Amino acid sequence: MQIIPVVDIRHGVVVQAVAGNRGEYRPVKSCLTDSVQPLNVVHAIQQATGCRRIYVADLDGILEQRPNLDVLREICDSGVDVMLDAGVVGMADIDLLRQRLNCRIVVASETFGQIDELIAGGIAEDLVFSVDLKSGELKVADAGYFEAVPEALVGQLSAAGLRDVIVLDIAAVGTGRGIPTIELCRSLRKSNPGVGLITGGGVYSSGCIQDAREAGLDGLLIASAIHDGRLREWMQIGHA
Numbered sequence: 001m002q003i004i005p006v007v008d009i010r011h012g013v014v015v016q017a018v019a020g021n022r023g024e025y026r027p028v029k030s031c032l033t034d035s036v037q038p039l040n041v042v043h044a045i046q047q048a049t050g051c052r053r054i055y056v057a058d059l060d061g062i063l064e065q066r067p068n069l070d071v072l073r074e075i076c077d078s079g080v081d082v083m084l085d086a087g088v089v090g091m092a093d094i095d096l097l098r099q100r101l102n103c104r105i106v107v108a109s110e111t112f113g114q115i116d117e118l119i120a121g122g123i124a125e126d127l128v129f130s131v132d133l134k135s136g137e138l139k140v141a142d143a144g145y146f147e148a149v150p151e152a153l154v155g156q157l158s159a160a161g162l163r164d165v166i167v168l169d170i171a172a173v174g175t176g177r178g179i180p181t182i183e184l185c186r187s188l189r190k191s192n193p194g195v196g197l198i199t200g201g202g203v204y205s206s207g208c209i210q211d212a213r214e215a216g217l218d219g220l221l222i223a224s225a226i227h228d229g230r231l232r233e234w235m236q237i238g239h240a
Helices: 038-049 059-064 069-076 091-100 115-121 150-159 182-191 206-214 232-236
Strands: 002-010 013-016 053-058 081-085 104-108 127-134 164-169 196-200 219-222
Touching: 002 038, 002 059, 002 069, 002 196, 013 038, 038 053, 038 069, 053 059, 053 069, 069 081, 091 104, 091 115, 115 150, 127 150, 150 164, 150 182, 164 182, 164 219, 182 196, 182 206, 206 219
Parallel strands: 002 053, 002 219, 053 081, 081 104, 104 127, 127 164, 164 196, 196 219
Antiparallel strands: 002 013
8 A cells, every 4th residue: 555645735835734624724834844835845755754656736726726837847847756636627627737747637526527528538547536525425516426426436437447546535634533434445445446546534643554554445645644743653664
């Protein structure tokens, strides 16, 4: 299983995510660096953890459809493997990011409104689909999928060629209360054995990492527990 550090960007600086209340996000306070500049934070995370892949959430793109393209380009060109959620709402946004950035694009259910078009065209390897929940409830921007359940949605996407899926409960992010999506991920692992499965939200200890491994996950997103030092022992012994 791969640990994937998370960097949340708002107004050009790295912020601390708390329970999906994006209006309350403040500049990050990290034990790794005094800087809030995205590239500096990325470098500090890499030095501390040895991780080569990061997940970037561009909140200006997600909330306002105004991604920080210059900042994102710096990160994507720095040699790190980037999974980027910039709030794509349709196929045209995917094409735009492909033209401008060297990264894997996250298509998030909470913002993307053209799931049928995505499925019809076949899902390219550079795309990652994020099944977004809030307090256990699936969040979808596509009106045709309001009645969908995560298992059925992932099954359809998998049949269309989906390579990797993220399952994330936004309400758990930054809370340090444990990963609420573990049981859902166990179910998805059984029904979609060939899909790369990633989750996160609520990680607070190495025990959470072990739980994710035992659930058969391929990746685990972590932010707060890296920045506040709770996983300092894990970082010092070089797990990635």
